[in-house]
Amino acid sequence: MAEGGRGRMKKKYRLVFVCDAGMGSSALGASMLRRKLIEYKIDAEVKNASIDNEGIVADIIVSHENFAHILKKRYPKTLIISLSDFMNRENYNKVVEIMQNMQQNKLNVLRKENILVNCPVETSDEAILSVGKMLVDGGYVTPEYIQGMMERDHSLSVFMGNTLAIPHGEYEYKKFIKHSGIVIKVYPQAIDWHGEKVHLVLGLAGIGEDHINILSNCATVFSEMSDVERVIQNQDVEEIFNLLTAEEE
Numbered sequence: 001m002a003e004g005g006r007g008r009m010k011k012k013y014r015l016v017f018v019c020d021a022g023m024g025s026s027a028l029g030a031s032m033l034r035r036k037l038i039e040y041k042i043d044a045e046v047k048n049a050s051i052d053n054e055g056i057v058a059d060i061i062v063s064h065e066n067f068a069h070i071l072k073k074r075y076p077k078t079l080i081i082s083l084s085d086f087m088n089r090e091n092y093n094k095v096v097e098i099m100q101n102m103q104q105n106k107l108n109v110l111r112k113e114n115i116l117v118n119c120p121v122e123t124s125d126e127a128i129l130s131v132g133k134m135l136v137d138g139g140y141v142t143p144e145y146i147q148g149m150m151e152r153d154h155s156l157s158v159f160m161g162n163t164l165a166i167p168h169g170e171y172e173y174k175k176f177i178k179h180s181g182i183v184i185k186v187y188p189q190a191i192d193w194h195g196e197k198v199h200l201v202l203g204l205a206g207i208g209e210d211h212i213n214i215l216s217n218c219a220t221v222f223s224e225m226s227d228v229e230r231v232i233q234n235q236d237v238e239e240i241f242n243l244l245t246a247e248e249e
Helices: 025-039 065-074 089-109 124-137 144-155 171-176 212-221 225-234 237-245
Strands: 013-019 044-050 060-064 079-083 159-161 181-193 196-205
Touching: 013 025, 013 065, 025 044, 025 060, 025 089, 060 065, 060 089, 065 079, 079 089, 089 181, 124 144, 124 181, 124 196, 144 171, 181 225, 181 237, 196 225, 212 225, 212 237, 225 237
Parallel strands: 013 044, 013 060, 060 079
Antiparallel strands: 181 196
């Protein structure tokens, strides 16, 4: 990595319990949820707030069902979970289940088995077909999506610079994506990509925001040619996985 590092650290999920005053039921609910999350070993920061607070920053907002419509309108990009009873411990299982699914989805976007190193030289079209098949085999897309990847590169090259190419389908092929997914091939010997040298091919199928963190890390890690060269030379699946799945604090 470049000298000094970039400080990527795994962050906690941010949850905020909301009630009318932000002192009573939300404080109680936040306390009960903290215990439940500790029980299930889920790392999260849990706070409580008043419905009058219009500047809440959170990954998940939990509220009484009476406030859900207000919060969904106010925070359209935030997951809102509504509960009918803050005292019912069973209601918190719903929150835990949702968070477990969120964690699993993040892990499944990039799997270690979908990082291939020491790949032999092939053409750019062969590379696209290869990562496309990996996306299909991984359950991320249907086979039709591969055609969209080919068309996208033929109409506008997916070469990104610094020996990185990111094949992905054109917009009209988005309907063939089942889940967000990323697959990677690393070529010790560069392949020709419309006249450019490519060592790293990252096949992408993206819906929602599950894949955004990994792409953000790609932009950071592969912005320095020295870091790119290190990845190419090391051919280390574990290192690549850790670099691209780290979360910024």
